[in-house]
Amino acid sequence: MPELPEVETIATDLRPLLIGRRFTDAHVAWPRTLAEPDPVALAERMRDRQVIDVGRRGKYLLIPLDSGETLIIHLRMTGHLAVVPAGSPALADTHLRAWFDLAGDEHLVFTDARKFGRVWLVDDVARVVGKLGPEPLDWTFTAEVLAGRLHGRRVAIKAALLDQTVVAGVGNIYADEALFRASIHPLRRAASLTAGEIERLRDAIRQVMRESIDQRGTLLRDYRTPYGADGAFQARLRVYQQTGRPCPRCGAAIERIRVTQRSTHFCPQCQLAKVL
DNA sequence: ATATCTGCCTGCTCGC
C-alpha cells in the first residue's frame, strides 16, 4: 500500500512523463473513483490543460494544471498510475477506474482493484489536503511540533502516527518501523512520551522515510511503481510483517498485535511497555 | 474536542 515514500517515487517517475503535456479528455469507468467534480465537468476542465508539475502532499499526488486547478489522486490501497500508448492493454484492464487522454496519443491510466482510490479536480488544493499534519521531511517537522500534535492525546502512539493530522504520509508500515527504531512500544499513550522519546521518534520517522525513498519504496503486493526499477525497502523492514522472526537488534521474536484494528509489529524486548 | 466504529472493496491465503 503506497505511503509517503511510494507516492514520492511515483511522483518522481511521472514528473518527466507529464510535465508540459496537454490533456485532451478525461474518462471515468467507476463513478465513485471521482470525488469531484462530475465526469462531464472534469473532462471540460481538463481539456487542453497543460501539466505544470507532479508533486505530493502526504499520500496525495498533486498534478497542478495551467488553468490554476489541480488534479489530485489518492491511490489508497491498490491504486496504480501509468502513462501508456494508445491501444495499450492497460486500457482494457478490468481494474481500470479512470483515464486521461494526452496529446500525442498517450494516456494516463488509473487502475485500482479495490476501488478505494480517489480523484479530484479542484481549484483550491487546501480543501482536500488542508487538514494534513506537517510533512515529515520538511524542516518544519521538529520535535516540538510533534510534541504539540501529541499533546493531550490518550490514544496509543501507533494510532496517533496513523492520524494524518498528526504527521502526513505515515501508514502502517512506516509507523511500525519508526516505533521500532525509536524503541517505543506501540501501545504507549501518545501523551505519555517524554521529550527525549518524541525527539527519537521524530528522527526515526524521517530516517525510515528517507531510506525508503532512496530504495524507491517498499515493494509489497499492492504497490508497483509506474516506471523503472521496483522498490527495494522491503529488504530493510525490521519488524513489519516479520512476525516470529528474530529482532535484528536483540534476537527476540517479533510479535504482532492489533492496535485500533491495525496489525502492529514490534519487538517485545527493545520496545518495552513502560507506562501505558 | 477526542476516540471509536463502520463502510467502502476485491484479491489473496488458509483450512477443510
Added chain:
DNA sequence: TGCGAGCAGGCAGATA
C-alpha cells in the same frame, strides 16, 4: 481442486 471465511487497510462519516 473447490470453496467459503477471514484478512488486508486509508480514510470519510457517523456516533459516543
